[in-house]
Amino acid sequence: MKPKLTLKKIAKELDVSISTVSKALRDSPEIGEETREKIKAFARHYNYKPNNIALSLKNRKTKTIGIIIPEIVHHFFTTVISGVEKVANEMGYNVFVCLSDNSFDKEVLNMEMLANGSTDGFILSLAKETMQKGDYHHLKEAINQGMPLVLFDRVVEDIACDKVIIDDVAGAKKAVQYLHDLGCRKIALISTVDYVSVGKLRTKGYKEVLEENGLTFNDDLVLKIEEMDDSEAQIEKFLEGLDVDGVFAVNEHFAISAIKSIQEQGKKVPEDVSVIGFTDGELSKRFIPSLTTVSQHGMRIGEESARLLIEKLERTPSEEEYYKTIIVETGLVTRNSTKSKK
Amino acid sequence: MKPKLTLKKIAKELDVSISTVSKALRDSPEIGEETREKIKAFARHYNYKPNNIALSLKNRKTKTIGIIIPEIVHHFFTTVISGVEKVANEMGYNVFVCLSDNSFDKEVLNMEMLANGSTDGFILSLAKETMQKGDYHHLKEAINQGMPLVLFDRVVEDIACDKVIIDDVAGAKKAVQYLHDLGCRKIALISTVDYVSVGKLRTKGYKEVLEENGLTFNDDLVLKIEEMDDSEAQIEKFLEGLDVDGVFAVNEHFAISAIKSIQEQGKKVPEDVSVIGFTDGELSKRFIPSLTTVSQHGMRIGEESARLLIEKLERTPSEEEYYKTIIVETGLVTRNSTKSKK
DNA sequence: ACCTGCAACGAAAACGTTTTCGTGTTGAAA
DNA sequence: TTTCAACACGAAAACGTTTTCGTTGCAGGT
Numbered sequence A, B: 001m002k003p004k005l006t007l008k009k010i011a012k013e014l015d016v017s018i019s020t021v022s023k024a025l026r027d028s029p030e031i032g033e034e035t036r037e038k039i040k041a042f043a044r045h046y047n048y049k050p051n052n053i054a055l056s057l058k059n060r061k062t063k064t065i066g067i068i069i070p071e072i073v074h075h076f077f078t079t080v081i082s083g084v085e086k087v088a089n090e091m092g093y094n095v096f097v098c099l100s101d102n103s104f105d106k107e108v109l110n111m112e113m114l115a116n117g118s119t120d121g122f123i124l125s126l127a128k129e130t131m132q133k134g135d136y137h138h139l140k141e142a143i144n145q146g147m148p149l150v151l152f153d154r155v156v157e158d159i160a161c162d163k164v165i166i167d168d169v170a171g172a173k174k175a176v177q178y179l180h181d182l183g184c185r186k187i188a189l190i191s192t193v194d195y196v197s198v199g200k201l202r203t204k205g206y207k208e209v210l211e212e213n214g215l216t217f218n219d220d221l222v223l224k225i226e227e228m229d230d231s232e233a234q235i236e237k238f239l240e241g242l243d244v245d246g247v248f249a250v251n252e253h254f255a256i257s258a259i260k261s262i263q264e265q266g267k268k269v270p271e272d273v274s275v276i277g278f279t280d281g282e283l284s285k286r287f288i289p290s291l292t293t294v295s296q297h298g299m300r301i302g303e304e305s306a307r308l309l310i311e312k313l314e315r316t317p318s319e320e321e322y323y324k325t326i327i328v329e330t331g332l333v334t335r336n337s338t339k340s341k342k
Numbered sequence C: 001a002c003c004t005g006c007a008a009c010g011a012a013a014a015c016g017t018t019t020t021c022g023t024g025t026t027g028a029a030a
Numbered sequence D: 001t002t003t004c005a006a007c008a009c010g011a012a013a014a015c016g017t018t019t020t021c022g023t024t025g026c027a028g029g030t
Helices: A007-014 A018-027 A033-045 A053-057 A076-088 A105-114 A128-133 A137-144 A169-181 A199-212 A229-237 A252-264 A282-284 A298-314 B007-014 B018-025 B035-043 B052-059 B075-090 B106-114 B126-131 B138-146 B168-181 B197-211 B231-239 B253-264 B282-286 B298-312
Strands: A066-069 A096-100 A119-125 A149-152 A162-166 A187-192 A224-225 A247-251 A274-279 A292-295 A325-328 A332-335 B063-068 B094-099 B120-125 B147-150 B162-166 B187-194 B221-224 B246-249 B274-278 B292-295 B325-329 B332-334
Touching: A007 A033, A007 A274, A066 A076, A066 A105, A066 A298, A076 A096, A076 A298, A096 A105, A096 B018, A105 A128, A105 A137, A105 B075, A119 A298, A128 A149, A137 A149, A149 A282, A149 A298, A162 A169, A162 A298, A169 A187, A169 A199, A169 A274, A169 A292, A169 A332, A169 B325, A187 A229, A187 A252, A224 A229, A229 A252, A229 B197, A247 A252, A252 A274, A252 A282, A274 B332, A282 B221, A282 B282, A298 A325, A298 B018, B007 B018, B018 B035, B018 B187, B063 B075, B063 B106, B063 B298, B075 B094, B075 B298, B094 B106, B094 B332, B106 B120, B106 B126, B106 B138, B120 B298, B147 B298, B162 B168, B162 B298, B168 B187, B168 B197, B168 B246, B168 B298, B168 B332, B187 B231, B187 B253, B221 B231, B231 B253, B246 B253, B253 B282, B282 B298, B298 B325
Parallel strands: A066 A096, A066 A119, A096 B094, A119 A149, A149 A162, A162 A325, A187 A224, A187 A247, A247 A274, A274 A292, B063 B094, B063 B120, B120 B147, B147 B162, B162 B325, B187 B221, B187 B246, B246 B274, B274 B292
Antiparallel strands: A292 A332, B292 B332
16 A cells, blocks of 8 residues: 655655646646656656645635535435536536435534535535524525525525526426316315425415416315325325315325325226326336326436536636526426326 | 634634644643633634644545445435435545446546545445446555445455445345245246346346256246346337246336236236336335335445445554455345235 | 846745644742 | 743644745856
């Protein structure tokens, strides 16, 4: 095990000064051709690579961006990471992935770890607990310290930073309108509690479509789920004896639980009831019947987030502040859990 | 936007020396109580946090471990990351996640980026392309430079490092034996090509069970898939007209494709054919029929890997070298794609 | 012979820490 | 009064870079 090669060691070995070595390797015209070649040959031969940490300290930037997500065992988030990784690598950046486990404390801790020099900026989707508490002091603090921040998916209005979101309302409307177009008139909504912004927004879209089509909103047709753990049981109970011909669920798990419950009641999907989910994962594709869903394009979201962040990182500080919100449009992937249009 | 607080600034503000500030904050007895309290109060009030990069440079360790995986959009790997994150955080480490996208070049690049000071050690699962090429110079180089390395899942024998694997042979045997116990006598195998070690080992387990039970190995009952892209078509073609009563597939995708093909042939799962997969993902759980699978305990694998690595990082350099291989045992999760035992 | 100017290189500061080794000031023992 | 710890603190080196600003040596012009 040989210790790492440094400029100092090269300098000593070749009997020149450290500065000469550094300049030679960076092709400075200050250094004579002969010495330069000698040094470069030596460095190449012994495979010299500059120490990133020293560079970071010197340049006051790490060429690293941190991404903090609530949970990784979730197809949507992994596609986002993929997208971030992709453009980050293209631009010469590294990616630090941290998990908040949907816990406020872990989110704060993670930010503190990364904020102390490890990272040039953040990409973040808020933990559920954070949204519930409504405590965003850690975000504001980071921004105050000059750390660029990009929020995605689970964002919150009153933070001054770039954001990348999908148009939840429009996505939901697309789905519900599609159900309506299929002839469904008794459409149920299975959503999450309102403090999760997506739950709220998708509910809004649902309501709007009803209204636009002259249907009246009926509270009995709406289920809001708080505890993911027994969502399956809640959905089964909710659907039991409920007269519906369409279901819009805000994620794939809820959609699948709904299908199961409906089938257990002896009804058929999609003949008797059409079901649409949100988020396009492996599960949706392979389930039988395969799921019609609103697709979120996580990859695009990740790419856009990374681009936004890096743009902020590399602009000259003189430029004035401005914040963008990018809306990645959703798609509707029609499969076999909805009747086919005639 | 106020710039970060440093020791130097505190020192100037309080009119003491940098060393005094540093010592005071670290509770050195060298500093008088009065000054110490004054400094600590100031630091607390202005929320001083030491700069990680400077610490890393000084201590020559980053308290960061890197994990490089072939693909993140894969449930197994995300559970591994979860496990790594968990114990890493407990031990005060950060986690750097990099994706090789199953490409040799990207794997090498990633390692080089992380090896230059960004990371104290690696946790790695080899890219498919790397195993195919059989080129491991980058691993050996890292080890040579004194970077501890832990290989998991897709490992290779002749690298001197810690490893965490599952007993693929035993896992496969468990599955095939289970099929045999159910009365299956014509058991098909759907596997990957042999240069992916898991494909090879699981095939081995399959063969052993046949042998142990006096069945003869039949090449017609084995499919080896190279291209994931059209695996579904290949499986359908393979199964067409094939007389089987059991299928063992080396991952959940193959298993599900098999079930679909079988059903399309008018046969029933599990009544006519029992199917077992490998790796326990969301898909296995929610598919109908839900899948009987060999579960890999990715979380455990991640935890063990992290523990192994950190152990190496924190031991005193005097201790002599030794390498462990931890085998995480597999479980058999029985669900509805296999007949129930009477 | 003297200055000028350029080419080629080195010294040193800086980034933010920690730590070793002084150094000056006390108080008490001799 | 002298001497010597003990105490409280500061200077400086070190980690590995980059960069600014010297400092040489030497050729060319007068």
